Amino acid sequence: xxxxxxxxxxxxxxxxxIRKYVFSTDHKVIGIQYFFLALTSVVVGMLLSVLMRFHLLxxxxxxxxxxxxxxxxxxxxxxxxxxxxxxxxxxxxTAPQAGFGNYFLPIQIGAPDMAFxxxxxxxFWVTFLAFLSLIAAFFVPDGAPISxxxxxxxxxxxxxxxxxxxxxxxTMWIVSISLFCLASLLGALNFIATLIDMRAPGxxxxxxxxxxxxxxxxxxxxxxxxxxxxxxxxxxxxxxTAGTSFFLPAGLVFTDQLxxxxxxxxxxxxxxxxxFGHPEVYIAILPGxxxxxxxxxxxxxxxxxxxxxxxxxxxxxxxxxFVVWGHHMFVSGMSPYSAFAFSVMTMAIGVxxxxxxxxxxxxxxxxxxxxxxxxxxxxxxVSLFVSGGLSGLFLAQPAVDNLLHATYYVVAxxxxxxxxxxxxxxxxxxYFWFPKMFGRMMNPTLGKIxxxxxxxxxxxxxxxxxxxxxSGGIRRYADYTAISYLQPxxxxxMFMTYAAFVTVTAQLIFLFNLFWSLKKGEVAxxxxxxxxxxxxxxxxPPPHDNFGGQFPSVYRGPYEFNVPxxxxxxxxxxxxxxxxxxxxxx
Amino acid sequence: xxxxxxxxxxxxxxxxxxxxxxxxxxxxxxxxxxxPPAAITAAGAAIDxxxxxxxxxxxxxxxxxxxxxxxxxxxxxxxGQKVEFSRGNNTLELLWTTLTAVLFLGxxxxxxxxxxxxxxxxxxxxxxxxxVTENQFVFNFRYPGPDGKFGRLDPKKIDAxxxxxxxxxxxxxxxxxxxxxxxxxxxxxxxxxxxxxxxDVIHSFFVRELRLQQDAVxxxxxPVRFKAEKIGHYEVVCTQLCGLGHSQMHTYLDVVxxxxxxxxxxxxxx
Numbered sequence: 001x002x003x004x005x006x007x008x009x010x011x012x013x014x015x016x017x018i019r020k021y022v023f024s025t026d027h028k029v030i031g032i033q034y035f036f037l038a039l040t041s042v043v044v045g046m047l048l049s050v051l052m053r054f055h056l057l058x059x060x061x062x063x064x065x066x067x068x069x070x071x072x073x074x075x076x077x078x079x080x081x082x083x084x085x086x087x088x089x090x091x092x093x094t095a096p097q098a099g100f101g102n103y104f105l106p107i108q109i110g111a112p113d114m115a116f117x118x119x120x121x122x123x124f125w126v127t128f129l130a131f132l133s134l135i136a137a138f139f140v141p142d143g144a145p146i147s148x149x150x151x152x153x154x155x156x157x158x159x160x161x162x163x164x165x166x167x168x169x170x171t172m173w174i175v176s177i178s179l180f181c182l183a184s185l186l187g188a189l190n191f192i193a194t195l196i197d198m199r200a201p202g203x204x205x206x207x208x209x210x211x212x213x214x215x216x217x218x219x220x221x222x223x224x225x226x227x228x229x230x231x232x233x234x235x236x237x238x239x240x241t242a243g244t245s246f247f248l249p250a251g252l253v254f255t256d257q258l259x260x261x262x263x264x265x266x267x268x269x270x271x272x273x274x275x276f277g278h279p280e281v282y283i284a285i286l287p288g289x290x291x292x293x294x295x296x297x298x299x300x301x302x303x304x305x306x307x308x309x310x311x312x313x314x315x316x317x318x319x320x321x322f323v324v325w326g327h328h329m330f331v332s333g334m335s336p337y338s339a340f341a342f343s344v345m346t347m348a349i350g351v352x353x354x355x356x357x358x359x360x361x362x363x364x365x366x367x368x369x370x371x372x373x374x375x376x377x378x379x380x381x382v383s384l385f386v387s388g389g390l391s392g393l394f395l396a397q398p399a400v401d402n403l404l405h406a407t408y409y410v411v412a413x414x415x416x417x418x419x420x421x422x423x424x425x426x427x428x429x430x431y432f433w434f435p436k437m438f439g440r441m442m443n444p445t446l447g448k449i450x451x452x453x454x455x456x457x458x459x460x461x462x463x464x465x466x467x468x469x470x471s472g473g474i475r476r477y478a479d480y481t482a483i484s485y486l487q488p489x490x491x492x493x494m495f496m497t498y499a500a501f502v503t504v505t506a507q508l509i510f511l512f513n514l515f516w517s518l519k520k521g522e523v524a525x526x527x528x529x530x531x532x533x534x535x536x537x538x539x540x541p542p543p544h545d546n547f548g549g550q551f552p553s554v555y556r557g558p559y560e561f562n563v564p565x566x567x568x569x570x571x572x573x574x575x576x577x578x579x580x581x582x583x584x585x586x
Numbered sequence: 587x588x589x590x591x592x593x594x595x596x597x598x599x600x601x602x603x604x605x606x607x608x609x610x611x612x613x614x615x616x617x618x619x620x621x622p623p624a625a626i627t628a629a630g631a632a633i634d635x636x637x638x639x640x641x642x643x644x645x646x647x648x649x650x651x652x653x654x655x656x657x658x659x660x661x662x663x664x665x666g667q668k669v670e671f672s673r674g675n676n677t678l679e680l681l682w683t684t685l686t687a688v689l690f691l692g693x694x695x696x697x698x699x700x701x702x703x704x705x706x707x708x709x710x711x712x713x714x715x716x717x718v719t720e721n722q723f724v725f726n727f728r729y730p731g732p733d734g735k736f737g738r739l740d741p742k743k744i745d746a747x748x749x750x751x752x753x754x755x756x757x758x759x760x761x762x763x764x765x766x767x768x769x770x771x772x773x774x775x776x777x778x779x780x781x782x783x784x785x786d787v788i789h790s791f792f793v794r795e796l797r798l799q800q801d802a803v804x805x806x807x808x809p810v811r812f813k814a815e816k817i818g819h820y821e822v823v824c825t826q827l828c829g830l831g832h833s834q835m836h837t838y839l840d841v842v843x844x845x846x847x848x849x850x851x852x853x854x855x856x
Contacts, residue, residue: 249805306674366670467620
């Protein structure tokens with residue numbers, strides 16, 4: 001395809017097993033390592049959520065492999081903490097960005113690897129250490145922490161006195177998160193440097209696939225947000241182990257014992273945490289937006305509607321993402337006057353989100369839809385993103401937040417918009433790029449069954465959850481028996497729980513399909529979807545240097561489908577203008 | 587690219603599911619099957635009004651975009667048609683950007699008055715002041731007694747087993763008439779100012795009927811005010827994850843007549 005390639009210096013491919021598959025500097029191997037780390041984490045996180053839902057319905061039931069036979073309230077709260085931490089950090093931050101981004105960003109911009117391959121390897125292995133530290137929290141004396149993934153201090157800052165799991169478990173949690181921050185900072189540097197410096201000739205910023213824009217904005221957010229969480233994590237660690245009082249005020253009394261701290265502020269932790277925590281939501285979803293746009297355009301056989309508006313919207317979301325963190329703190333004791341500013345900013349972020357939605361609909365308008373599995377998940381992404389996003393309009397207003405804060409309404413909102421929508425983005429990415437990564441197609445029939453169960457299941461779990469919250473159902477309660485007005489809500493909980501069991505079971509279809517297709521899937525050619533971007537001009541899987549020495553030049557934008565006058569319904573980015581076949585479509 | 591290859595039942599199933607999802611969601615949201623009990627304050631009513639307005643705006647956006655998605659999926663399934671080539675339309679971009687900006691920012695600006703009526707006003711002179719102290723996993727409410735003054739607190743004197751859960755300093759005469767009780771009693775139609783404190787971790791105070799939720803943060807005294815307009819017995823719960831007993835941490839709010847409240851104070855909180 002690429003008649004006029006250019007040469008790029010590429011280091012030799014490693015030959016030994018260890019250097020090739022374990023301590024590899026190849027971005028493709030590292031991307032796959034991240035992918036499988038996230039897959040392991042999502043399986044663990046999902047099992048934790050099944051146990052939580054089981055406990056909510058049958059608190060006294062015997063659980064075979066638990067110590068003591070019956071789940072305690074402390075164990076429930078540690079599941080809440082570990083589920084959230086596992087999912088937010090090791091799934092939603094890991095797979096879309098570090099996994100798929102690592103694998104495809106260099107190829108899509110026509111580069112042989114990341115800018116700093118050794119740094120890339122270091123990022124992965126530090127993330128892996130972070131993962132081990134988190135898992136270790138289950139096995140230390142007293143078990144995993146109970147303070148939630150937000151780890152509000154003083155609950156998380158004082159040590160064992162504040163509750164079970166707040167000793168070693170909480171310390172391991174902080175070590176894990178701090179390591180994760182470090183790895184993410186290194187990864188973000190690498191993404192930014194690669195994207196700025198290593199684009200192929202002709203690959204201007206405005207010719208990049210929207211996936212690359214998603215990864216780029218995400219990398220900038222990561223660089224600015226994770227540094228703050230790292231600082232917060234270190235201060236919290238010092239409060240717990242070195243007797244400092246960054247987040248601990250004077251006069252704290254636990255079981256009638258006055259604690260020796262003074263001078264700190266619990267709200268400071270919340271500010272630092274949410275200064276990271278809100279951009280984190282966009283870190284999880286922006287790559288998914290990129291993938292959804294990319295897949296929609298490809299399977300609509302039509303250019304993305306409003307490419308420039310999409311790029312501006314992603315950047316606007318990234319920028320506004322940094323000035324809205326206070327909406328998590330409307331009822332925290334922060335000045336009520338600041339709530340207005342945070343509220344307006346938060347509502348403003350709905351505008352670029354709406355722009356993206358309209359542009360997705362605009363892409364579908366007048367198209368010719370191919371309902372392959374990646375497309376189904378991209379359509380699901382749009383649906384879930386709209387549903388989850390709109391409930392954010394309630395929570396963005398401090399007045400309404402008075403009623404909905406800390407209820408299941410919030411849990412429903414963020415699960416739909418940053419959880420399930422992001423995961424649909426990842427599923428779309430998996431079905432779309434699997435042939436490129438492993439040289440074989442995933443089974444489309446199993447893929448479709450997986451989609452329908454997951455799409456219906458996700459709505460059956462999380463839509464009723466809004467109603468639970470609206471009636472006053474409070475999140476992070478291990479037990480619903482003490483509060484009398486929570487009793488009538490049991491049927492709702494039961495419906496959601498059964499829906500969750502079915503949905504989780506359906507994920508076995510995906511896992512089976514994934515591993516079966518690795519060995520037995522239909523062999524994929526270079527470009528099974530007739531797509532336009534650079535990853536599809538090379539072999540599946542690509543060689544060590546991605547392009548076999550023939551590095552492409554780029555002549556056009558990323559979504560040239562059904563261009564009037566062209567014979568084919570797609571024109572690859574690297575095809576020289578003189579080689580584009582003209583004439584009636586076959 | 588043969589057309590047959592892409593003929594798919596998904597073109598019908600996806601729109602159908604979208605339609606069912608929208609119908610069920612809208613039905614339940616508007617049926618009031620799951621709704622908080624009626625508000626008992628004017629500020630609460632203002633919050634409900636803001637909620638209703640937000641629900642109206644989001645419902646329109648939700649129905650139009652989800653059914654719009656269903657429609658385009660159905661209409662533009664591959665049935666051999668030609669793709670209508672387009673890279674976008676700046677007029678449309680400008681239109682929907684302006685429209686959503688006006689709607690969303692308008693909601694935020696309008697919502698501000700409900701928030702202000704709940705949180706931003708000067709306390710009235712006759713407000714009943716109650717200090718709320720939370721610790722793992724109980725509420726304590728302190729009334730200043732006939733002298734109208736809260737006595738000094740000393741965290742070193744906290745001893746729940748000796749009947750001093752909030753650490754009243756017995757050497758301060760202002761504290762001798764303070765009333766400390768585990769449930770909250772307030773008079774109807776009179777402003778109440780709660781001074782929220784915590785001894786250990788962050789807790790919260792949430793009464794659905796008041797539409798009022800406020801965290802209690804150690805090291806801070808956070809004032810919140812309300813005026814309950816309906817006599818009744820209401821549940822108070824903790825909504826901020828505070829440790830092992832979080833889901834058990836609750837108490838009651840009794841809104842009583844002015845006479846009964848006077849009697850309550852006179853009898854030292856009985």
